[in-house]
Amino acid sequence: MHRDGVGQAIDVGSSTVPRRVPTRFLVLGLIFIVTTMNYADRSSLSLVGSSLQTDLGFSSVQLGYIFSAFSWAYVVGQLPGGVLLDRFGARRVYGASIALWTVVTFALSFVGLVTLPVVVWVAVIFALRVLLGVFESPAFPANARVTMTWFPTAERGRATAIFNSAQYFATALFAPIMGWVTHEFGWRWVFVLLGVIGILLAALWLRWMRPPRDHSRLDAAELATMEAGGALVDLDTAGTTERRAPLNRTTIARIFSSRALWGVYVSQYAVNALTYFFITWFPVYLVKGRGLTLLEVGFVAALPALCGFLGGLAGGSVSDALLRRGAPLTAARKVPSVVGMALATAIAICSLTDSTALIIALMTLAFFGKGLGSLGWAITTDLAPPQAASFVGSTMNAFGNVAGIVTPIVIGYTVDATGSFDVALWFVALHGLLSIVAMAVMGPIRRIQLDPAT
Incomplete structure (x- = not known):
């Protein structure tokens, strides 16, 4: 027997409830x-940056700072977000996060509606992007927490790769849509569209979202499979988060x-340097460069x-396949990571050619x-102690997203100083090598053990 969202007992074996797709896969979806x-x-x-820059008259340096604004707050918000997740669980914290970041995104549609000095609008957009960073800060630690709760260890590499690959799928899906909306209706309507979708998603x-033991769709057989495979199914069960002791100095x-x-x-910092080039300056590079x-x-x-999306799915699948075939956890996580980041350094070659087709092929x-x-989240779920799972995830995400501060600003200054993107491309490519060095320094991957009293 399990209970539904309002506490009513249901028969999990009832034939009236469809069970064709395991519930954990729907959670992952x-x-x-x-x-x-x-x-x-x-x-x-x-994606609308070049149009916004033209309409409001921003310089490349100002645009670089605007691009970095999100990450200043996102980094600072990681640790408080992790503490909130460890204390109150993913359902409540993540739900509030989605609603709040959606409101801020929608607010960007009002920028520039009245005539004000450029510096004022720079400050307004910067402030809104700071708020977006604050409200999005629990997102990836919450994803990792949900994955630890719902997925056995041997499925966790693929699960974390799937949610992490959403960053590429978002661009593949929304870049054409946003480009078309901006071309046909103007850039403000992009933020209106995102606002409407976000509220429905919150x-x-x-x-629908519940912890495993409280989820009306989860049957006893799937719950047993999850538990036997190492899923931390009670991480967010009602009452456990409230009883959990706060972090102390020994744990930290x-x-x-x-x-x-x-x-x-x-390693995550290095990976995110490429991410933030792609989601900030890459469209501007294609337009201006x-x-x-x-x-x-x-x-x-x-x-x-x-x-990138296909690569993310491949990395997680390869990692889990290596585990199933008896490879040590360390090798299963590191081999795809090192091979992948070696390929990522190909971005530097873009500075040596004028062929747009070749540049797109190299970027691809x-x-x-x-x-x-990009297996950093899988490795984090393998390392993190249950008592501080979201704190560890948030700490990793905070360090990783320092790249979101550094990368847009460095590129902004180099483009402004040199008039080209060549130096910027080498700067981004070197982070692939940095990630490989970090993997070597990391050593064996095994879960951190804390004193039970902490």
């Missing part, structure tokens, strides 16, 4: 959709003394994104590799 919208909202400004999350010291976690932190129209950019940007290869190597 929902967090994939939420993450797709998360990245659509955070990347929307870059309502769906709060209505143990976490920050882990060499493996520091390897993840540095390659002479494409915004409508063309919408479709061209979808190609590397689609291959680089982002396939980046997707293949």
